[in-house]
Amino acid sequence: MSESNDSLRPAARIFCIARNYAEHAKEMGNAIPSEPVIFMKPASSMVGVGEPLKVPKAQGLVHHEMELVVMLGRQGSEIPVQSAREHVAKVTLGIDLTLRDVQNRLKKAGHPWELCKSFDGSAVIGDFIEWPRQSDIQNIDMQCRVNGSLRQQGNTRDMLFPVAQIIAFLSRHWRLLPGDLIYTGTPAGVGPLIAGDRIEIESPQIGRFGWNVA
C-alpha cells in the first residue's frame, strides 16, 4: 500500500485530544493522562472563516477551547513517532466548542461525550496554511481573545503529547487518511462564550481568525 499519497481530500474525520496541556487539565480538575485521551467530532460540525458561529442556547455554559489543528497529507497505519511529523501537511487554529455543564453531567454518569463536544457548529476552524517539514510544530504561539480581553495564551511546546506522538498513537487505532484533522488540545484559560461576543484566535506563525457569536 502506498504510504505517500499526497492528494488531499475534504476532511472525513476530526480527531480531538483532551487534556493535552497540564495547566488545562489542572483547571478542569482532571489528572494528567498517561496516554492521549481521544474523542471525535463529525466533519459536519465544522464552521469555517466567514461562516456563522452559533452557540447552543439553553444547554448551560458554552466554553471556547483554542487549539492547534493539523491536517494530515498522507495515509498510514502503525506510523513510527520518528516519521510521524512527515504526515502533517497543513496547520491552522481552531476552537473546540464545548458544552461544559453537559460535559460535567456526562462525565459524572460515565457517558460518552458526543452531546457536549460533537454538536453542529462545534468545530470552529481557521484557514489552513502549508506547514513545511523543517518548521517547528512544537513552538507555535497562540492567543484567544473574547471582546478584546485575553482569555487563553499558549505555546505548543507545552503539549503533554507532541503532535508526532499523537499521530503515532492514533495510527495504532485507525488507518489515518489524507485530509484527516486533529484538534491537538487546549491550553489553560477556557471560558464562556455567549451570543453577542466577538472571539478572535491568533498566532504569529499562522494568522488571525475571528467570528461574531450568534
Ligand code: ZN
Ligand atoms: Zn479541546
